[in-house]
Amino acid sequence: MDALNRSIDILRELIAFPTVSTDSNLDMIQHMAGLLEEAGARCELIAAPCGTKANLFATLGPERDGGILLSGHSDVVPVSDQEWTSDPFAMEERDGRLYGRGTCDMKGFIAATLALAPVFAARVKDRPLHFSFTYDEETGCLGAQHLSEVLKAKGLTPGVAIVGEPTEMRIIDGHKGCYEYTTRFSGLPGHGSLPDQGVNAVEYAVRYVNHLLGLKDALRSRAPAMSGFDPPWTTVNVGALTGGVAHNVIAPTAQVDWEMRPVQIEDATFVKDSLHRFCSEELLPRMRAIHPDASIETEVIGEVAGLEPADDNEARRIVSELTGANTSDLVSFGTEAGIFQALGMNVVVCGPGSIEQAHKADEYLAIDQLGQCVRMLERLAERL
Incomplete structure (x- = not known):
């Protein structure tokens, strides 16, 4: 099975977990940990203070500074008082689009990283590759702030972070707080x-x-x-x-x-x-x-701090090489990127789908957008 079809299958599984921010994300976190462990990753579940949620931090390759972090959040916004034409937690494919709560914001990117995990595992060498899947991004980036504290305590700082929020695969190197x-x-x-x-x-x-x-x-x-x-x-x-x-x-x-x-x-x-x-x-x-x-x-x-554009940004250089894009943009919506930047990482935001579809009824991710994300990650695997 090719990586795009595998990504679609995994995305269907992730959408079936109704990880609205008010509810637990543990079932989805454990499911993703299982997929990463099958690929050979070392996984750590970092429990939230409430006990009903957790971050997942996983690593392929050596345990040292300077790695590459692929980051996404597991929670989604509510569907109450929205008129959906299909079950928001049962992904449906129509006209080249994948419909469901969280397809673009941002389980599509997560699914693609999980689909490529075995490929990453086969190619990773001296530079580690990390996966970060957090809780409660939609309610104040609480999970990422918790993860930041854990990474500080470990003395572990990845060099580059790619935050896969929906940007239509444009490279974003700055956003508001x-x-x-x-x-x-x-x-x-x-x-x-x-x-x-x-x-x-x-x-x-x-x-x-x-x-x-x-x-x-x-x-x-x-x-x-x-x-x-x-x-x-x-x-x-x-x-x-x-x-x-x-x-x-x-x-x-x-x-x-x-x-x-x-x-x-x-x-x-x-x-x-x-x-x-x-x-x-x-x-x-x-x-x-x-x-x-x-x-x-x-x-x-x-x-949550904004993402400050930087003249020298290794993450921007890498993603530019992976996607072929030679420009970067700013956006007004917030992400976890500023939290990772504050730790000392070079950070960009780049992921499939459009923010215009996020948080709305009949949220969708275009399959061609997911395909572009998969190709970017396949090229990343070639660099490892």
């Missing part, structure tokens, strides 16, 4: 007819969101002159605002889920400092004048 937060408001309930005797958490959450929207507009003018991102400025998104209990009850609690995508670290500092001043100097004094125990607390869901 992704900072996610949940801000919770605690007020004082009461009867809706007596608003001055309570602290309406929803009203203060709305004022907070209005301030965020003001910062969102202000960030446009802070875009670096030579920014290559689209859009070129740091963005802010309010994902959800929830709170309250009934029409006639002063809302005791509220919650705002929001994120920003910094193009420069100074913008993140600008936003956080402004919010801190707004809460401490305006919102909290008003709230606590009525109820001393009122509070505003922000939980950091994840602060």
Whole structure:
């Protein structure tokens, strides 16, 4: 069986594992470990603190620095409230496309690496080849941050990382950061007819969101002159605002889920400092004048560094040789690449499929895209 057909078969197996970020990924991780062990890889399952998830880190070749890391995340986003025309966890082939949750984001790349594992094993020599399959990328890159700590403790640093997020096989050597937060408001309930005797958490959450929207507009003018991102400025998104209990009850609690995508670290500092001043100097004094125990607390869901373009990037050189591409691009979406770069690796993002299909109903991966990925990995095997 050729590598493309083998990749499709493995992808069908991976899609059947419903590894939504809220659920366990252990069955899929163990399945992938089995495939890699059959190829001769040394596998380590790194349990998450919750005990229901794990990273998989595997190695072919010698145990030393300077290896090549193939990286993907095992989790997928939910399918609830999406109208699919087929079962999202039973891959279906139609018109040259492979449909299913996670086909492009990003189990297609993972399947291709697993299909090529026996070929890698037969050719690896002095330079090790690593596989990294993580948990909870979609909820703050928690698994990659955990893996980073483990690699530091081991004193092991691969030299090159290829992160197989969907880029239509374009070479991406820079992307924005992704900072996610949940801000919770605690007020004082009461009867809706007596608003001055309570602290309406929803009203203060709305004022907070209005301030965020003001910062969102202000960030446009802070875009670096030579920014290559689209859009070129740091963005802010309010994902959800929830709170309250009934029409006639002063809302005791509220919650705002929001994120920003910094193009420069100074913008993140600008936003956080402004919010801190707004809460401490305006919102909290008003709230606590009525109820001393009122509070505003922000939980950091994840602060994932961006991928900084580098003039000298071995990963870019290697993938350029493998794909024949002589240019690289920037993207606005985030990946685990910045975490690996912070460890000292040369990193690019390059994988099959388009981000336009990710997170949507009827997510798909074009078979010709998967074929391009397989050919890239076959050429990588020839270099080992």
